[in-house]
Amino acid sequence: MTAPMDPRTSTMPQPRQFEGRALPLIDAPPAGTRDPRPGLSGVPLEALRDWFAQRGEPAYRARQVADQLWSDRSVDLDGPRTLPAGLRAALGDAFRFDTMAETSVRPADEGLTEKALHVLDDGRTIESVLMRYPARGPRRERATICISSQAGCAVGCPFCATGELGFWRDLSSAEIVDQVRFWSRRLAADARRVTNVVFMGMGEPLLNPDEVVRAAAAISDPQRFGLGARHITISTSGVVPGIETITALAPQYTLAVSLHAVRAGLRDVLVPLNRRWPAEQVVEAATRYADVTGRRVTYEYVMIAGINDTPSDAADMAALLRGRLAHVNLIPMNPVAHTPWQPSGSERIEAFAGTLREAGLHTTVRRNRGTEIGAACGQLAAERAAQPAPAAVARRREILVERSAAALRDRPLAAPR
Structure with missing residues (x-):
């Protein structure tokens, strides 16, 4: 496999530098010693043989x-006890299980x-x-992690709880894979x-491309976790160099793009890295991925009442x-x-x-899961961290109202359908 390039080079702003993102609300706690x-789960079998x-x-x-x-x-x-005690001890000194x-x-x-x-x-x-989906009709039971x-x-999308935290650090491939191993053991207890x-x-996968690619390889490797590549989805808020990196590898993973708006002014507010890679550029890169792999790209769109759910927004999305x-x-x-916004109503979402369907686009509506336990990205970690002062939350909400209002003032009329 060709080593993927790291898009965090001259073409990539360093974390925390995305212009227009709101500042983190919660100070990162002091880090301990790493x-x-x-981690063993990030070590390829060939490297383990060499060891x-x-x-x-x-x-x-x-x-x-x-x-x-x-x-x-x-x-x-x-x-x-497949290894002698001395060899187990040496392995434990060199790697973490x-x-x-x-x-x-x-x-x-x-x-x-x-x-x-x-x-x-x-x-x-x-x-x-972990999201379990019982069998329904011809569809088998599923367990999605x-x-x-x-x-x-580092991206700081204002509707995401992880945006409160700011950027702490990248995960290693082993730290990524061990999340899957944890749930695999838990499911196995129920014979699933x-x-x-x-x-x-949490995080933008394509701002940590090398470790994400290594983790996905471990998860899909038949000699390791062994999950088929087509059952793995890599999402991005629109890091174009990262999309180009995985396109060059031509995997069979599903690419998911967090779009959330098409018009530049509004997407600048909702996805701050849009100022670096606009929606049109992101979609072109994603289309090249589809052309190379033959895999349909998923476009994620969070529906926010009165912000990005109007007929004009739908027409823009359909046209793009x-x-x-x-x-x-x-x-x-x-x-x-920390946001002043609410989810769109069901009638607005269906409209x-x-x-989109009239434009020939396959479209689904996701049902949110786990709202009572803070299952949305970053909510549990934010609970554990020191909570921000009420004044900081209020000021952040004011900033978002000001920015979204300015973007909405510039919204053009919807094109005739």
Whole structure:
């Protein structure tokens, strides 16, 4: 595999530098000391074979460790004694079997949704979510895992709870994969398995492209976790160099683009990195991904009452995506304390969807899950952090009202349908 380029170079602003994003509301807690040992789940099998070979051990030792690592029953290296004690100790000195220091879980939706708050070795917190979908008609039972790629986020979309936190750090590929391993073990207790993985948790995946690509490779590798590539979705708010990176690799992952608005002034407010990569440029890059892979691109659109849900917004969306290999997923906004906005009503959402369908676009409406446990991105981590002063929350809401009002004043009339 060709090593992916890192888009955080001369073409990429560093985290926290996206013009127009609101400042984080919550100060990051002091970080603890990170464990220098890499996580085993991020180590390719070939590298593990090399490690054993350097110690005069046969290649099959790597397979023994991999079998235990990816077993749904193993939580450490003290399980099945396939390795001599001395070799187990050496392996433990060199690698971590699990990168999560602590995990707590909240259930919701009568057990169909569960959210985990993972504490990493340096005290940073990340989130992952399990969503169970019972069998219905010809559709089999599914278990989708939503995972984080960063602790915090640099993009700062104002309707997202992670935006309160600011950016803390990138996750390693092992820290990403270990979220999946956690849920795989939990599902195995009920004789169930992970069927889908989506990179839609905390962070912007394509601002951490190398580790995300490595994690996706581990999840899809038949010799490791073994989930089919078409069951993995990588999302982005529109990091064009990152889209180009994964396009060059030509995987069969699903690409999901968080669009949320088409018109520049409004998208500048809702997705601050639009000032760097406008919607049209993002969609062109995503279309190239579809052309290379033959995979339909999903466009995510959070519906916010009175902000981005008008007939004009729907017409703009239809005009931009018409004729492309695209699927649109409309998502009622999860209410977040630091914003002045509310989710669109069902009638407005259905009218919006109708405009897109008339344009020939496959369109679905997502039902939000786990609202009572804060299942939206960043909500549990924000609860754990020190809470902002009421004055800071009020000022942030004022800023968002001012910016969105200015964007709405410039909204053109909808084109005739």
